Amino acid sequence: MKALVYNGVxxxxxxxxxxxxxxxPTDVLIHVTATNICGSDLHMYEGRPPSRRGREDT
Structure with missing residues (x-):
């Protein structure tokens, strides 16, 4: 599967x-068919707040 990996700012x-x-037993898998982005989603991309390198958001 594909994942967006954060390597840094x-x-x-x-x-x-x-x-x-x-x-x-408490895990669940979902199938995402559509998504959107909000301006606040860009905070991590722009370095606010700092995040660890190699973080995978699948």
């Missing part, structure tokens, strides 16, 4: 990662 890439899977 203004540096994100889409890469292939292993498929998500249920590991605990």
């Amino acid at each position: 203004r540096d994100v890439v889409v890469k292939d990662v292993p498929d998500a899977r249920v590991e605990r």
